Amino acid sequence: xxxRLIITLITGVLLTxxxxxxxxxxxxxxxxxxxxxxxxxxxxxxxxxxYKISKxxxxxxxxxxxxxxxxxYRIVFFGKADEIRKLSNKFPELIPYLPLNFAIFAEGRDxxxxxxxxxGLKSYYPTLEIAIVFDRWEKDLREILSVIRNTK
Amino acid sequence: MRQTQILSxxxxxxxxxxxxxxxxxxxxxxxxxxxxxxxxxxxxxGIPLALPTxxxxxxEKYLVNSIRLGRPGRVMPAFTRLTDSEVQAIxxxxxxxxxxxxxxxxxxxxxxxxxxxxxxxTQYCAECHGVxxxxxxxxxxxxxxxxxxxxxxxxxxxxGFLASASDQMHKMTLVKGRMGTPMVSFKKKGLTxxxxxxxxxxxxxxxxxxxxxxxxxxxxxxxxxxxxxxSFEQTVENIREAIVSANFSLIKxxxxxxxxxxxxxxxxxxxxxxxxxxxxxxxxLKLDPRxxxxxxxxxxxxxxxxxxxxxxxxxxxxxxHFNNDELTGISELLYDMYRKILEDSVL
Numbered sequence: 158x159x160x161r162l163i164i165t166l167i168t169g170v171l172l173t174x175x176x177x178x179x180x181x182x183x184x185x186x187x188x189x190x191x192x193x194x195x196x197x198x199x200x201x202x203x204x205x206x207x208y209k210i211s212k213x214x215x216x217x218x219x220x221x222x223x224x225x226x227x228x229x230y231r232i233v234f235f236g237k238a239d240e241i242r243k244l245s246n247k248f249p250e251l252i253p254y255l256p257l258n259f260a261i262f263a264e265g266r267d268x269x270x271x272x273x274x275x276x277g278l279k280s281y282y283p284t285l286e287i288a289i290v291f292d293r294w295e296k297d298l299r300e301i302l303s304v305i306r307n308t309k
Numbered sequence: 310m311r312q313t314q315i316l317s318x319x320x321x322x323x324x325x326x327x328x329x330x331x332x333x334x335x336x337x338x339x340x341x342x343x344x345x346x347x348x349x350x351x352x353x354x355g356i357p358l359a360l361p362t363x364x365x366x367x368x369e370k371y372l373v374n375s376i377r378l379g380r381p382g383r384v385m386p387a388f389t390r391l392t393d394s395e396v397q398a399i400x401x402x403x404x405x406x407x408x409x410x411x412x413x414x415x416x417x418x419x420x421x422x423x424x425x426x427x428x429x430x431t432q433y434c435a436e437c438h439g440v441x442x443x444x445x446x447x448x449x450x451x452x453x454x455x456x457x458x459x460x461x462x463x464x465x466x467x468x469g470f471l472a473s474a475s476d477q478m479h480k481m482t483l484v485k486g487r488m489g490t491p492m493v494s495f496k497k498k499g500l501t502x503x504x505x506x507x508x509x510x511x512x513x514x515x516x517x518x519x520x521x522x523x524x525x526x527x528x529x530x531x532x533x534x535x536x537x538x539x540s541f542e543q544t545v546e547n548i549r550e551a552i553v554s555a556n557f558s559l560i561k562x563x564x565x566x567x568x569x570x571x572x573x574x575x576x577x578x579x580x581x582x583x584x585x586x587x588x589x590x591x592x593x594l595k596l597d598p599r600x601x602x603x604x605x606x607x608x609x610x611x612x613x614x615x616x617x618x619x620x621x622x623x624x625x626x627x628x629x630h631f632n633n634d635e636l637t638g639i640s641e642l643l644y645d646m647y648r649k650i651l652e653d654s655v656l
Contacts (some may be wrong), residue, residue, distance in 0.1 A: 165386070181386055181388075181390070182386070182629070182631070182632070183386075183599060183601065183602070183630065183631065184632040185345065185632045187339075187343045187344040187348060187353070189346070189348060190361070191427055207523035208442060209568070209569050210568070211566075211567060211568030211569045212563075212567070212568050214560075214583070214604075214605060216585065216590055216594075216601055216604045216605055217594075225553055227514075230594070230601060231597075232601055232602070232605070234568075236566070236569050238566045238569040238570035238574075241565060241566050241569065242566060242576060245565060245576075245579055245611070246613070249518075249611055249613055249618065249620070250411050250531075250532055250620070252565065252579065252609045252611060252620055253532045253607070253609055253620045253621050254531075254596075254622065255565060255638070256566075256569065258530070259602070259605070260599065260601030260602045262596075262598055264354075265353075267347075269344055269353070269354070269501040269598070269599075271344075271601070271602055273600055273630065274540065274605075275604045277630065278531060281530070281531040282531075303340075304345075306339055306340065
């Protein structure tokens with residue numbers, strides 16, 4: 158029993174150390190697809206990881222008028238209803254960061270996708286339970302971004 | 310014995326695994342660098358790396374240190390999670406773009422007249438690199454700046470740059486310029502060898518200035534949070550009024566799980582109000598196109614155990630998360646605006 162507890166504790170410490178101390182604050186990917194195709198790839202990849210897209214928000218009104226070359230900029234919000242409900246009840250201080258989102262925008266012929274790395278927030282929320290959730294989210298987000306990178 | 314084996318396996322998984330996997334520089338570049346520097350190294354949010362006049366001059370140490378240390382406050386993060394072998398693989402991949410002959414640069418420090426270097430810097434360098442060597446403004450080739458500008462002039466007053474660039478490399482950049490960017494050859498512009506040395510000595514002296522301004526870990530709370538004495542519904546209404554009074558436009562008021570679950574099952578006691586101000590959004594995106602992950606502005610109103618709380622992300626953490634000091638000013642402005650909206654709505 159004690160052995161199991163020690164191993165669980167060490168595993169927890171190792172997971173926290175290896176992922177949170179060196180976590181990048183932002184996760185990024187470049188897609189060689191143009192904006193509409195990359196948007197479609199992103200939405201499919203999000204769905205395949207079991208998340209539901211709740212909202213696609215434009216934030217680029219007036220960018221073109223300001224003289225910039227791209228006006229293709231969207232924020233894609235997504236999540237799992239049960240998970241958001243449970244987490245927001247237990248850890249209300251997480252609510253401002255929910256639901257998760259990706260920013261997706263055109264850069265020339267390519268498309269860039271960025272998201273906040275949840276693991277980068279661990280130092281703000283130092284509990285093992287949140288750390289485990291953040292690690293899972295980070296893994297999911299990295300896998301979604303990997304799809305973005307590798308879909309031609 | 311068994312415990313030792315398990316511990317060894319865990320340590321191996323945590324620290325040693327990457328050394329057993331095949332290291333593919335191209336793949337690592339694609340995962341860690343291409344988003345900013347472009348798939349073919351021709352730049353984007355980050356500087357172009359594949360320029361022959363760049364690769365001819367930069368040293369292995371320069372690239373390794375740049376990856377390891379990043380550029381504090383200037384977008385490029387420090388990649389501390391990569392192993393030495395992974396960093397080497399990325400560097401090898403980047404050098405693979407260069408097909409010309411590469412002459413090794415000596416490590417000898419360059420001596421020069423700092424006072425004269427300061428005058429020359431003001432005359433020839435400050436227009437692009439900033440009066441204090443702080444670098445140009447903005448990021449990104451096609452999004453946040455006009456395509457006529459192929460590169461944002463890098464910050465020279467930066468601990469990451471100074472720890473990476475040797476004096477000789479810096480001098481060679483001044484001698485040869487960087488074709489494909491506004492950086493011209495100052496030798497061709499008529500500066501003497503001694504004058505170039507003076508500029509290099511002046512820039513190296515930035516290290517002494519940085520000792521007075523060490524890179525500091527900023528410790529801001531991740532959220533702003535207030536308790537309202539009004540009812541949930543009244544608080545929502547108060548915030549909407551405060552948002553409009555602060556010259557923001559309301560976009561949408563919705564429950565936190567809107568669009569994720571059956572509308573009848575939505576948690577109506579956790580409401581998000583989305584709002585924006587296009588001038589501020591445009592300013593933020595000009596400085597850093599990645600900042601959209603915190604957009605549009607939003608405040609959440611929650612009723613938990615009979616208490617009504619209002620919360621938002623703390624905009625002051627923007628510059629830390631994006632490693633972009635240029636966001637500091639506007640994020641402080643946003644912080645003041647958020648705080649006023651939240652405080653006005655709980656009065």
